[in-house]
Amino acid sequence: MTMLHIVNKSPFEKTTLDSCLCYAQEGSAVLLIEDGVYAALQGTSVSEKMRDALETLKVYVLEPDLRTRGMDQSKLLNGVELVDYGGFVDLTVAHDIVQSWL
């Protein structure tokens, strides 16, 4: 069974990302949307944690939400993949279970 984890909260304000990373199985996918996109940036206080996570998890970022917040691909950690709304749909179809961490 493959799982897609969706995180929509800022990692600087909430513990949602931490919980997700604790319980996500190796090989799972994490999609960062809304304020969750801030977790994918280089040079922040959570970058190190995300670099570790990227060794065992696939990490995707919703591009419309990233651009809305004034960021783009050049600011992302290596290994993070951008998806658009169509890509979001494809991810939900490609995984057996979708867990939205609220």
Add this chain to the structure above:
Amino acid sequence: MTDETMLEGEGEYSGGVVKKFLYVNRRAPYGSIYALESLEVVLIGAAFEQDVSLLFLDDGVFQLKKGQDTAMSDMKNFSPTYRALEMYDVEKLYADKESLEQRGMTEDDLIVPVEVLSRDEIKDLMAQQDVVLSF
């Protein structure tokens, strides 16, 4: 009303008490309504010719990120409003140094010039106010 306040009455509102208002912005934009609502209330304070300061703290510093582009998400991009604050005589903008650093940001990332303050300086700023509103 004294003669002095009458003379100052060029604007919409005159003769009232002027208080020092600090608006503390701690939320990222777009993920919640706080950032946009804060701007609305700041403009009301400015319309009543109050002594307005804005402080950007924690995720609030993301409100000032340059280059916000809502074309793909189809949301309302309200970031140009921060540049318009000057026209309402809202010129005292402050950002927390540590909040910027934790988020990998520098002054160059910001859409408007701000004064970057240390935690100790922010303590003093807060202590000088008559009213503090948190968003």
